[in-house]
Amino acid sequence: MNLFQLRAFDAVVREGSFTRAAERLCISQPAVTGHVKALEEHYQVRLLRRSARQVEPTELGRSLAAISHQLFALAEKAEDLLDTSQALEAGRLDLAADSPHLVMPLLARMRERYPGVAINLRLGNTQETLAALNGERVDLALVSDIPPRTGLHLMPLGAxxxxxxxxxxxxxxxxxxxxxxxxxxxxxxxxxxxxxxxxxxxxxxxxxxxxxxxxxxxxxxxxxxxxxxxxxxxxxxxxxxxxxxxxxxxxxxxxxxxxESRHFLACLDSYAALRVVKAFYEVAGDQVPGLPSPPAPLPEG
Missing domain, CATH: 3.40.190.10 (Periplasmic binding protein-like II)
Structure with a gap:
């Protein structure tokens, strides 16, 4: 399997757009389109439904995306592990938030401490922010009144x-x-x-x-x-x-x-070990006295 083609497909599903996928991968939009088309033609399948307004995975595409999301999350973990001896001087953080007033001070502190990290912020309402988190289109999210569940790391940020x-x-x-x-x-x-x-x-x-x-x-x-x-x-x-x-x-x-509404910093299990995610949790912990810096898993049940 051609991993360049699979990564292009994975990025399109995450972003819901060929254009945004190209920006995510730092390649041209025609290159992303070509990779996805080549993948579909090689296996003689249809992975995406394209319309003038949006791109959605087919049933087979959703099943493949579930695998590709895990695959590239593991690749990022491997890269992160190899870089642990170095300072966090580069990297990328994809973040979603439903409250600009809460997230902006955290971004300012993150930029001050780690100026080499590129941050991509998505602002939306709570449903849109949760969808980005659950769809693995972002590394972590600042979201309000989220119910706790197994596999989700939460840090309270106040009410x-x-x-x-x-x-x-x-x-x-x-x-x-x-x-x-x-x-x-x-x-x-x-x-x-x-x-x-x-x-x-x-x-x-x-x-x-x-x-x-x-x-x-x-x-x-x-x-x-x-x-x-x-x-x-x-x-x-x-x-x-x-x-x-x-x-x-x-x-x-x-x-x-x-x-009242309670606000949390949240990430999925598959992203909690990434250094850039841990760094943001540490920054949030410094902003909210008395809270643990690293994310801690919720108990079962």
Whole structure:
């Protein structure tokens, strides 16, 4: 088997794109296409379904990807083992995060300590971040409210709480110190998309109080939410650490249970031994006092 062809196929499945696979492998997009085509023609099989918008593995492709992911993870481990006597002066870290406000300070510390490591950051909502982690498209992820399971290494990074974001001229600003969820009845509510942790946490808290609050407008990013609130379109829900320093908006704490989310640094077993992953865990451990630096496996069950 031609490993160059297999690596090109593996990269396309990880990235979901021939273009991004080429960037990952530092070769041209036609070269990636040629490698995958040669692999399919040699074995007279179809491994990928191509469309104008996306590339997806066939059933056979998914089975092959499960093997190739393990194969190249082992190759990276072997390379890492051979480099253990050297300082971490080079390398690449693929990282996904559902909170830019939490991940950016960690990236700054990582860059300060290991300036030779190239970092590729993917930002998305919690579902997208989990998909990147579970699909082995990244080495590790900063993700919120992830359930523990065997084969997953978790480091807690703390918790954040939801608050209400309002236009600066709203009557509550300067008059109220905190609000209960039921006081939001009658307000024009702006919400994030269904895959957003912000929305899921808020709706879960409302459900616990048997409170139904429907969104008047749905927006697919926190930046869009902030701009919509600043424009006076309504009020919205945001994590306290995400409130911008913007005179057009103000924030009020929300009272009640179930309005917090816990944040974790997570990686799969197959990546926990990589030096660059261990280095990032060490950086995160330094940022969060009292936590162990290296990832530790969860107990069975």
């Amino acid at each position: 954040t709480r939801l608050c209400l974001l309002l236009p600066a001229g709203h009557p509550w600003v300067g008059r109220r110190k905190a609000l209960a969820l039921n006081e939001l009845r009658g307000q024009v509510l702006l919400q994030r998309e269904p895959g957003s942790l912000t929305r899921r946490t808020f709706e879960r808290a409302c459900a616990a109080q048997e409170l139904e609050l429907r969104a008047a407008l749905e927006l697919n990013s926190r930046e869009a939410v902030i701009e919509a609130v600043a424009a006076g379109l309504g009020v919205s829900i945001l994590y306290a650490q995400e409130v911008p320093r913007d005179p057009r908006v103000a924030a009020l704490p929300l009272k009640g249970e179930g309005l």
